[in-house]
Amino acid sequence: MFVKERIFGHGKRVVVVAAEREKTLFLQKLNSNTTAHAYIVEGAEGIGKKEFALWCASALLCEGADKPCGVCPACKKIRDGFHPDVHLYGDDGKTVSIGDVRGLIHETGMVPVDGERMVFILCGAGKMQAPAQNALLKIFEEPPAGVVIFLLTDSMRSLLPTVRSRGQKIKLSGMSEEELLSELKRKYPKTPDGELREAAKAAGGSIGSAETFLRKDAERDREKAEEWIAAAFAGDKYRLVSLIATPKYKREQLLPLLDAFLRRLFDLLLTKSDVLPCRDEDTDVRASRHALAGMCEATVRCRESIENNGNITAVMTAFATELWHRAG
Ligand SMILES: [Zn+2]
Incomplete structure (x- = not known):
């Protein structure tokens, strides 16, 4: 032992x-x-x-x-x-x-x-x-x-x-996979278990590799979140559904992705409220605070449903439609 x-x-x-x-x-x-x-x-x-x-x-x-x-x-x-x-x-x-x-x-x-x-x-x-x-x-x-x-x-x-x-x-x-996992859990208490497990598996015993793996995942999620936002404010319902509801996401993949999306919406909301400075790419997003707040709410509800074992395809399809409405 x-x-x-x-x-x-x-x-x-x-x-x-x-x-x-x-x-x-x-x-x-x-x-x-x-x-x-x-x-x-x-x-x-x-x-x-x-x-x-x-x-x-x-x-x-x-x-x-x-x-x-x-x-x-x-x-x-x-x-x-x-x-x-x-x-x-x-x-x-x-x-x-x-x-x-x-x-x-x-x-x-x-x-x-x-x-x-x-x-x-x-x-x-x-x-x-x-x-x-x-x-x-x-x-x-x-x-x-x-x-x-x-x-x-x-x-x-x-x-x-x-x-x-x-x-x-x-x-x-x-380190053994179990040891890596418990160390990752200690260092990243907010990251979903499934994601940490994947990183521990892929890392070949190295904590450094596991962390690199996690960072890459986080980067991918940020990029996807950015795509969702662009599609929502372009009013492109078809693209939004195909981005959000069509891919066969696993539950443990979706949770960090929804978190990344929520963080980005929240940042935009703070920017629009002059709390955060405006980034160049933010000027492209023509969103009202009302719309952003509504999208935040929808995301929180979607996340809850996914966490509570809701049917992924059904939840994500409803979510895509609601985002499209809210972005208006
Ligand atoms: Zn000593």
Whole structure:
């Protein structure tokens, strides 16, 4: 059975990483004082390599008894992203350069500020150019006492063989579908279950991929909502019915789509009431506030019927007709 655990994210992002086995192994080494000085963490993009490395940093620097305790000053500083002895490189998506590596080498020569250790985490290490990787070699092979370096990479093969051979390897595999789903539910409580389930299924164990999948879905819904609005105000009943009532939507697809439509109507309503600034494309929508308010109401009712297991085709056909009337 997987034990779920909230671990430390960096900055605002808090991610659950299902790396129980790897964490247990790391703690065993820590407890027996046999941790390595150089690690290579490999795993698919978005799987939580950085979060895992930060978790290890917490375990290494924690001042509590049950490491990482999550509540001591060191753990809290790491969680909040400003521990002076935890150095992140390439965290902003930029490739770690040879200049960065020189800076890193300089910093490893300093004395830790808070404790006895310093942790250096290099995100996207596989994207580093060969000269930068080469510059790293010596320090990676034999860092100064108390320095622990983590190289994070999507694929071990993108590292030079010389670098690869000098670090202890940790391979992170994905989260189970169930774990992903429960994490998505926690992060997106308002997104319908069916949508989250689809994202969890398509994500191949990666929370990052699941989120990308969700964003794509949301983008598609916004586009569709825009089409519905255009058809409604063009007075094109046939097009409206064919857009809204003809496609064979599933219930779990319809709910987020109706939400997107409602949000767009609401934005238009606020624009017309001078609460929101007018976007260029809004000027094309010749809708009265009365019409928009009526369409909002109709959408809320339609959403309720869908949620209460109403017959989809019947509900959506009535909805399309009502929208056409209301847009008038
Ligand atoms: Zn702690």
